[in-house]
Amino acid sequence: MAEFAQDYFAADKRKILLIAGAGFDPRSTLVAQCLVDSGTALDAVLIKEIRPKPRQNLSELAEGNKSDLEDLLQNSEVIEIEIFGTDNAVVGGRNAVKALHKLNYDDFTDVVVDISALSIGTSFPAIRYLTERIDAGLKPGNLHVFVTHNPSLDNSITHIPSDAPGYIHGFRGGTSLDSSSKAAKLWLPQLVAGRRPALNVLHSYVEPHDTCPIVPFPAANPRQVDILADEYIVELESAWSVDTRNLVYADESNPLDLYRTILNLHELRQRVFQDIGGSLMVLSPLGSKIMAIGALLAAMERNLPVAYLEAIGYDMVIGPIQANAEQKLVHLWLEGDAYPQPRPKLKSNGSANK
Template identity: 60%
Template sequence: MIRPLRWDPCIAHSGAEVDSFIADYFATADRKVLLIAGAGFDPRSTAVAERLSAAGAPVRAILFQESRPKPAQGLIERAKANAGALTSAMVDHVLIPIEIFGSDGAVVGGRNVVGLLGRQTFDGISDVIVDTSALSVGTSFPIIRYLVERIESGKGPPNLHLFVAHDPTLDAAIQSVPSDAPGYVHGFKGGSTLDGSATAAKLWLPQLAAGRRGALGRLHDFVGPHDTCPILPFPASDPRLGDRLAEEFLIELESGWAVDTRNIVYADEEDPLDLYRTILRLDDLRKPVFREVGGSLLVLSPLGSKVMALGALMAALERDLPVAYLESISYDLDKSVPSTSATPNLIHIWLEGEVYPQPRPALHSEGTAVL
């Protein structure tokens, strides 16, 4: 049975539409805004905050600084400059360091950030904005799930917005060093650990990204899927990107993962809703096929493009799908990359709020709440 989608239709904007939306919506006197963003080295860190400041919106900001072992000095300097720009734009702010790894090497960033949010007050806040531009998947996904579950339980805030500054060239330029411990993002184990899923036909949906062969290889071994449907960006700003990724992962596609070319998933690089709908369509198609033989389980691994990661996030939230991820120990960014992104392509998703009629299609949770 095809289930109604929670975010279809969905209020979304991109490019110049985002600038207009920020200027019109957040400048009104009745909006009291909480911005949650990353104060990191990413050149896109300040794009959303600066536009909110220019609109004259009354904003309180929670700025998270992700801390990893032995960061490069150049990245520290970039992060300090971005933090300075953010705190200048957001006068009412708090700057909070987040340890991504524990003393034993375990990934604790998602749990830490949710714990800190749980001690924050949302009284009087009309809109919460999560800017994922400078936040990792391991941090941003738990933040967003926490907020969605607050709203579902009637605790507010009334409106939840997601923003990301899209720059595929920059995504490719940021080189990450993955850890050796794949796992599930905090709050996103889905049905993967339930006894009823032990015999389920497991389909892995990894988002292919340049330079991530090693990380995706470890994730494949961790997930142990029965089938794999890699996700390639198409259409994309670079028409040849999908071909280059297929060439880079040729060994995995042909032998390591034994992927039938008909099982490759194509998703619009600049539209998170395209991947969201595709994932849920696959879920709907597989459910009746495998119902009598243990069921079906989709496992997501969003690496690379932050925009496509939002599409995976929305699907994971709606169907409580597990998200297998390999956290980065460190990053590297060439010195030639500008310290700020001059013309980022902003994407906005109005995830929850007064704009949607009630009641809405329910989220399908397996009891993995992060509240």
């Protein structure tokens, strides 16, 4: 990653806009530090997600990370994003898009979105908005997504779920179309330790005909699938009625693995159900950001709905193993100079869709 940053981002013609989270996550500063070390011309927009009554220890960590980022990034602006409205409705994604729409991108060759310390409900709409700008021929010319991967740290963060399940802003897919009312609905939830209540709420919300849970394999913990199967045994055997042959295995450290798996499953179901009402696949990425990126790419390419239960708060306990675990920087170049220009539209079901 450091080598790529020096070769590409630090080139004389490059000017970078970094969009990153200024949150409690210890990974908040790693991508910014890498870009600064490369010597690139860099401005930054730091998104501070505002939730009601945050834990005091996490507020202090977030404030410390924000100060560190402001010291590191000489040209930075902090934008506060309210995640919940006054009526407790989830508005974070919509607010993030509004804030990004107000920015001036004319001076930048590249935008880097670091989702390491951003929630999925904020990062998904932000990335989709920037992708659609480029599709429309507007600046920025290049869009990059970064995430710092640390499964041990992910497992140490507890999500406190709200009671407002819904579809992420910009990711309703075909759920509102009359043509989807008779479609065979398949739900692909990402199984995550400690998230049973949230996933059961989402199951009731989505009301799928079938469920294919996504589990990490290969994973940092070779026994992670067994651990998850044991935790979710009631859901798998009775509440969701999952055939063990319908588990979806995806590489925990490679977002493209899950992306390709979802696309293959989507194409297969479209052929099978096209004459009997069609197929509707609903994604629910609740865990690893790496696997969430894979779900994001598939959702944008095939216009799939993403059902999500936003966290009303978090808790975190970091032990020495989590704090000292190896951090892996993952980079995806989503749009721009790396692709043929003009970039051909991706095809889905015989029609040109993005």
